[in-house]
Amino acid sequence: MLTFPEIDPIIFSLGPLHIRWYGLMYVIGFIASYMLVKKQIKEFKFESLSLHFENLNMVLILSVIIGGRLGYVLFYNLPYYMKHPLEIAATWNGGMSFHGACIALFLGGWLFCKKQAIDFWKTADIYVATIPIGLCLGRIGNFINGELFGRVTDSPLGMIFPGGGPSPRHPSQLYEAFLEGVILFAVLWSLRKRPWEKRQFWPHGSICALFFICYGVVRIIVENFREPDQQLGFIYNSITMGQLLSSGMITAGLIMWLLRKRRSHIVDKNQ
Structure with a gap:
């Protein structure tokens, strides 16, 4: 069994302000x-x-925060917030959804690109190649907070989390940091040039599509080690909300x- 490193979630305080x-x-x-998006803009x-x-960066940052919270x-946790609507804005109390942030990012980016006449699919490919870095860091943050821990296990990787009771649990936050972060970044970053160099097989938008598919698959796998949210539990049998939403991402x-490949073939025929 591994020892949970009890790191103070608060780095330092300035009066009532906690960092x-x-x-x-x-x-x-x-x-x-x-920095990585800027590098690609110059590169391409x-x-x-x-x-x-x-x-666009300002729009996307707001989209992450608003979409993640909503x-x-x-x-x-809809029933709770229907009774306590004033707490919806209390992001400092925790509670962000990646799937919500992803939907908001997609819509916010699409609307901005449409208004400014920017190619949305080229833009999406450039940005999504960098998303796994944020995912990795976010999961490390969850680990430091001792939240979103895994299910009870007798594996040597088990840890006793402060809020997880006396039994060792999977450090599922670290599993996610590695798979959603390190591995997914390595895949997407290594393929980022394909739509610019091999458009016949990798049309613009294919990196974005690949991100949706790969993230969905990884999240479904890791959810088998992660403790379901206490207020929600399992949606159906052993299926969690994370797996349900990730299935939608894969679809x-x-x-x-398929649509981007089809569109690419139509454009090539008309040229």
Whole structure:
């Protein structure tokens, strides 16, 4: 059995203001994404995105925060927030949904690109290749907080979490950090040039589609080790809300891939 490293979730305090590791992870994730997206804009000479880069970043950051929070409210704890609507805005109490953030990112990015006449699918490919970094850091933040821990296990990897009772549990946050973060980033980053160099087989939008599919598969697997949210439990038999939403992501990714391939073939025929 491994020992849980009891790290204070609060880095330091300035009066009533608390600087937390979880919040810092978000900040580092945004900065890393900013730098890598900027690198790709130069790499691919994507001038139309370069002109609106800063404004788009603001839209996407707001989309992550608003979508992540509303996703948690709607998907994971709606009855509670219907009784306590004023707490919906209390993000400092925890409660963010990746799937909600993903939907908001997609819609926010699409609306912005449409308004500014920027190719949405090129933009989506560039940004999603950097998302796994934020996912990795976010899961590390969950681990430091001792939240979203795994199910009870007798595995040597088991840990006793402060809020998880006396039994050892899977450190599922670290599983997710590795699979959703490190591995998924390695895959997407290594393939990021394909739509720009081999458009016949990798049309623009295919990296975005691949992200949806791969994330959905990984999340479904890891959910088998993760303790379901206490207020929600299992949705049906042993199926969790995370698995249900991730199944939707896989379906959306497959449809996206097929539609982009079809669109690419139609454009090539007309040229």
